[in-house]
Structure formats: C-alpha cells, structure tokens
Amino acid sequence: MEEAPLLSIQQIGKTFSNGTVALRGMTMDIEQGSFVSLLGPSGCGKSTVLKIIAGLGNLTTGRVNWPTSNVDNLGRPDCEISFVFQEPTLMQWATVFENVWLPLRLKGISRSNAKERVEEALDMVGLHDFASSYPRELSGGMKMRVSIARALITRPKLLLMDEPFAALDEITRFKLNNDLLGLWEKFNWTVIFVTHSVFESAYLSSRIVVMAARPGRVVEDIDVGAPYPRDDEFRTSTAYNGYCREASNALHSAMDAGDHL
Amino acid sequence: MSDTPIEEIDIDPVEMRKAQALKREKIGRWLLPLIVVVLSIVAWDRLCVWNDIPHYIIPRPGRVLDSLITDWSLLIGSLGTTLLITFSALAIAIVGGVGLAVLFAQSKWIEMTFFPYAVILQVTPIIVIAPLIFIYVESKFAGLLICAWIVAFFPILSNTTMGLNSADHNLRDMMKLYGASRWQTLRFLRLPSALPFFLGGLKIAGGLSLIGAIVAEFVAGSGGVGSGLAFRILEASYRLNIPRMFAAIILISVTGVLIFMFMTFLSWLFLHKWHESAVKREI
Incomplete structure (x- = not known):
C-alpha cells in the first residue's frame, strides 16, 4: 500500500490585487520524507507556493490538503512546519x-x-x-x-526553504548543501526547497519540479533517482550531469514557450 | 623554500597614520568646541569693553558669573521647579506617546481616526494654546505640565508608531507561522524593532519638554515661591537686572545640553550591542 502524501496541492491559483496572476491551476503531491525542489525563473510563483503551504498567504482558487494531519478550522495542519527565508x-x-x-x-x-x-x-x-x-x-x-x-x-515535519543559500558564496553554499542533506537524512523531514539554481536542485533533491512564469505553473516533474548519501563526488558524476541537463532543458523550453510579455 | 624565521613586521605606515588621525579626532572632539566657547567669551568681554556697552544692556561675562553666584540659591530653586515640570511632562509624554503608538499599531482604524488630533496638537503653537489652558485648568502646576506634555509627546508618538510598523515582514510571517499571539508579536518583535526609533524621538522630546515648560511658565507669568526659571527671567527683565537674565538663560541652556547628552548616552546604552547607528566600526 502506498503511503499517503504529506500534503496535496490541488488546482491552486493566486491572483494579486494588481491583477498579476502569480499561479494558475497548480497541482502536485508532496510525499512524506521527500526532498522536493521548486525550480524556476524569478517571478514564476515558487515563493508564493511556499507561503501558501505555510499558511501565510491566501489562495484565490484551489486548496491544500493534508491527508495525514489534523486540520484546524483555518485549514492549518497540526504538524510542525518551519520556514527558512532567503535572508537570515x-x-x-x-x-x-x-x-x-x-x-x-x-x-x-x-x-x-x-x-x-x-x-x-x-x-x-x-x-x-x-x-x-x-x-x-x-x-x-x-x-x-x-x-x-x-x-x-x-x-519540524515539513521544512520550507525559500532560496536559503542564494546570497551566499559558492564554497559556503556547497558546505551548507552537504550539512542540510546530512540533517535531512538523519531526521527524515520532508523538505520543499525553492531555488533558481539548476545545479543546487539536482544535487539536493529527490525530485525537481520545474516551473514557468506568467502565469506560474508546473511544466516538468523530474524524479532524481540517484541514491543518498550524496557527496562532492556526486557533483562530478555523469548521472548528476544528466539530471542537470534534463532540468536545464525543461527550464529553457518552458521559458521559450512562455508568452512573450 | 628555506625556513627563514618570520621577520618582525613593522606596522603599516598607512595604518599608523590612521590610528594617529583617530587619536587627534578624539581630542579634537572636546578641545575644539571648548576653544570656541572660550574665544566667544573673550570676544564678548572685549566687545563690551571696546564699545563701552553699559552693563544694563549687555553685561560683561564676569558680571553674569557674579550674578550666577550671588543669585544661586534663588536660581537653583527655580531651576528645580522647571526641572520638575520638564521631567514630569517627559515621563507622561513617554507613557502617553508609547501607549498611543502601541494602540495605533493594534489597529489601522484607530490610527486613522486619532492621528489627525495628534498632528493638530503638534502644529498649533503652544504659545497660543497655553493661555486657554491656564484659564481652564485651575492648578498652575497641572497647566504647566499639560503645556510641556503637548510639546514633548508628538515626536515620541510619531517615531514609535513608525518603529512599530517597521518590523521586518519576514519576521512577522515567522511569528504568524509559529502561532504567536498579538501580545507576543508586540513583545518579541515590534517593540524591540521600535526601540531605535523611540530613542530618536526621546532625544527630541527631552529638549522639547524643557522648551514647553519654559514657554508655559512665560505664559503663566505669575510669581511666588515655587516659580520656575522663565519667571525669574521675566522678573529680572522688569527690574532691568540683565546679568541675572543672562545667568538664568545660561542655566536653561546648560540644562538642555545635559538632557541631550543623557539621552544620547541612553541611546548608546541600549543600542551599542546591535544597532547600526551605535555600533563602533572597525576597518
């Protein structure tokens, strides 16, 4: 029997008061214990998804379900959620x-x-x-x-990270990537990690969700099958390069296909 | 590579010069204003002598000093009265200003409704409201207090309101995520964020409460035993006792400067560990 997902996002959409469509009809399940990267260009609504999951933003359409948690009357689950912002x-x-x-x-x-x-x-x-x-x-x-x-x-059961290492130098970022993976394996969290770095997403994740902008939506869902623990050797492996290429191609085709606003 | 012992490295001449410049600046900060004051006093004295200005128009510095010494017991009593009003008004301004700011921060509606009144109180010159206050309020002390309070509370209110609203948005989100109550958000996030703003307002309010107290005394005008420095000035001017006027004015200025220095110290005390405005820069 397959385990129920930790959360299930169904057809969520978000339109800001100035008319910008940040998200349209986004649907995905987040499995327990997975490390999911949301990868996309700036303005594709990846941070908005994170805020909605955290209960910090209102939805225009759709809903977020928590199949394994009890939910209060505001729709907030009783499982511990933590948020790491781009700035400390x-x-x-x-x-x-x-x-x-x-x-x-x-x-x-x-x-x-x-x-x-x-x-x-x-x-x-x-x-x-x-x-x-x-x-x-x-x-x-x-x-x-x-x-x-x-x-x-x-x-926390669920850790939401919004481009946490984007402002750091590469050496520090690599170190923190490894430390984060170590902690994730140890504590069996579910992580949703927003990033605009193809390499970072391929190195860290068990799954990469590629998003496109205007309106924000999912364009590709890549399963990264490489086993953990991963180390710096993985960074130079062919498998890693393959995932990077796959994610990169998805990102490019998404951006080419996007309406030329 | 040969292992020659590491040579004693001389201090970089640029660094050396920088350190010396810093030292000079430290001395200059005290010495320069002091020189200016001394020169001004000398110039004041000389101008009086050279132009034969009579002492009942501009007294020489020595006469002012004499007056300061001979009238000391009179002046110090009045200074005490003025200070009592100043600090009571400042204390009420702090409680009232911060209290109102916290209230405003709780609801935009309250702020929208009442902020205009705060502005009106601030922009209407105290000198024109004071006579009315002394008509309506029986106790002279209470009247003086109200006048000084009106002048002093606005900078505290407006700065603290701004500070409470300037708390980092991500931190606010985090508070919400962890289910913080309104009180907890205020206590752990908004009040500390407002502290530098509040202290900035306090620096202004300290001086203003003294000015408010003096202006109110001028308007109240009545004398007696428990009258403040402003009354001494009025009284001395009626009697053409110019040296005493000067002495009283000097006392007021010195008090204002001391209040300002104390507020600056308070600011440093609370902020030097973390706030950019008070942190000492190295490099």
Whole structure:
C-alpha cells in the first residue's frame, strides 16, 4: 500500500490585487520524507507556493490538503512546519541563543527548559561557540546557519526553504548543501526547497519540479533517482550531469514557450 | 623554500597614520568646541569693553558669573521647579506617546481616526494654546505640565508608531507561522524593532519638554515661591537686572545640553550591542 502524501496541492491559483496572476491551476503531491525542489525563473510563483503551504498567504482558487494531519478550522495542519527565508531574518537585538529559542519561547518554554534543545540545534549547525554572539558579529553563512537552527528547534515535519543559500558564496553554499542533506537524512523531514539554481536542485533533491512564469505553473516533474548519501563526488558524476541537463532543458523550453510579455 | 624565521613586521605606515588621525579626532572632539566657547567669551568681554556697552544692556561675562553666584540659591530653586515640570511632562509624554503608538499599531482604524488630533496638537503653537489652558485648568502646576506634555509627546508618538510598523515582514510571517499571539508579536518583535526609533524621538522630546515648560511658565507669568526659571527671567527683565537674565538663560541652556547628552548616552546604552547607528566600526 502506498503511503499517503504529506500534503496535496490541488488546482491552486493566486491572483494579486494588481491583477498579476502569480499561479494558475497548480497541482502536485508532496510525499512524506521527500526532498522536493521548486525550480524556476524569478517571478514564476515558487515563493508564493511556499507561503501558501505555510499558511501565510491566501489562495484565490484551489486548496491544500493534508491527508495525514489534523486540520484546524483555518485549514492549518497540526504538524510542525518551519520556514527558512532567503535572508537570515534574525532579530538583530537578540543573541544567537535568543534567536534560536524564539519558536519555543512562543510556546511558553522558559530559557532554562529550552537550553538543552537550543544547544543541540546550535551543535547541529556547528555554532555552539556562538550562542551569546549578536547576529551582526557573524558572517553571512553563519547567520544562515542560525536561521536553520531556529527552523530545526521545533523538530519540524515539513521544512520550507525559500532560496536559503542564494546570497551566499559558492564554497559556503556547497558546505551548507552537504550539512542540510546530512540533517535531512538523519531526521527524515520532508523538505520543499525553492531555488533558481539548476545545479543546487539536482544535487539536493529527490525530485525537481520545474516551473514557468506568467502565469506560474508546473511544466516538468523530474524524479532524481540517484541514491543518498550524496557527496562532492556526486557533483562530478555523469548521472548528476544528466539530471542537470534534463532540468536545464525543461527550464529553457518552458521559458521559450512562455508568452512573450 | 628555506625556513627563514618570520621577520618582525613593522606596522603599516598607512595604518599608523590612521590610528594617529583617530587619536587627534578624539581630542579634537572636546578641545575644539571648548576653544570656541572660550574665544566667544573673550570676544564678548572685549566687545563690551571696546564699545563701552553699559552693563544694563549687555553685561560683561564676569558680571553674569557674579550674578550666577550671588543669585544661586534663588536660581537653583527655580531651576528645580522647571526641572520638575520638564521631567514630569517627559515621563507622561513617554507613557502617553508609547501607549498611543502601541494602540495605533493594534489597529489601522484607530490610527486613522486619532492621528489627525495628534498632528493638530503638534502644529498649533503652544504659545497660543497655553493661555486657554491656564484659564481652564485651575492648578498652575497641572497647566504647566499639560503645556510641556503637548510639546514633548508628538515626536515620541510619531517615531514609535513608525518603529512599530517597521518590523521586518519576514519576521512577522515567522511569528504568524509559529502561532504567536498579538501580545507576543508586540513583545518579541515590534517593540524591540521600535526601540531605535523611540530613542530618536526621546532625544527630541527631552529638549522639547524643557522648551514647553519654559514657554508655559512665560505664559503663566505669575510669581511666588515655587516659580520656575522663565519667571525669574521675566522678573529680572522688569527690574532691568540683565546679568541675572543672562545667568538664568545660561542655566536653561546648560540644562538642555545635559538632557541631550543623557539621552544620547541612553541611546548608546541600549543600542551599542546591535544597532547600526551605535555600533563602533572597525576597518
């Protein structure tokens, strides 16, 4: 028997008040434990999809179903969801510890009770020595790590990431890619990862959903069968190149076929 | 590669010059204004002497100093009264300004409804409202307080409102995602975001509350034992006691400067760890 998907997006559409059609008739299922990349040019609505899944934006049409979770009357599931933004999105006035503690603090967990879990999360991203630093004292990569630690602290079932590494240099990005994959394998999360990098999506994902713009829609769904764990050797393999080419071609044909606005 | 020992590296001359320039700047920051003040006082004195200006028109600095010393007990009592009004008004302005800003931040409708009143209070000169206030309010102290408060509260209200609304949108989304209550969002996100703005407003309000108190005293005009510095100035002007007027004015200015310096220090205290405006830059 096939396991029910974690979430099922059905015919969702979003039109902004200025008339821009951000999404039209998008349908897809996200399987439990999968690492799905949403790949597409800017303006194709990939971030909008993420916000809708997180319950941060309203739909114009369609719906998001959560077959394995209980849903409250606002349509929000009871499973833990975390969001990692493109910018580190840290509270500048708070220490690294306080930033990571925040999601637990909002649930009413005191500093001393949260201490162990915060330190565990900081350990996972390799920042245990920086608990009392302020964000401005950290490099871009370290800030992103804090942001990831904050997302980990609630032990999420679903991790939504909106181009989290786009602003980082390549060396830092490769390192964080590997760290993220390691954590994903360890905790069996479901990850939806928005990116505009073909290479990043092919390296990380078990599945690449290629999107096109105006209106935002799915144009190709690529299953990346390469086994995990993946390492830097995978980056130079023929299989990896094949997936990159496939995704790249889908992206190009989508952009060529798009209406010439 | 031969393993020659690493030579002692001399400090880069450019860095050296930079460090020296920094040192000079540090001294100059205090020394230059001091020199200007001293020169001005000397020039003031000389101008009075050279032009034979009588002391009942412009007194020489020495006379002002004399007046400051001989009238000290009188002036310090009045300064106390003025300060009491200034700081009480500032305290109410802080509570009222921040309170209203928080209320405005809770609902756009409340803000739209009441913000115009705040603007009207701010743009109508206090000097024209004050006489009315003293007609309607019996207690002189309360009247003075109201006047000083009207002047001081607007910068706090307007800055704090702006600060509360300037919280990072992604962080707001995150708060929503984690199911934060309205109070939690205010406490953990919006109030801290507003802090630099609030402190900026406080810097302005500190000076304004002093000005408000002085202006109100001028309008109230009545004397007596518990009267403020503005009354001393009025009184001295009726008696053509110009040195005492100067002495009182100097006291007011010095008080204003001290208030400003204290607010600047407060700003630094709260922001130096994280905010761009107060962080010391290296490199």
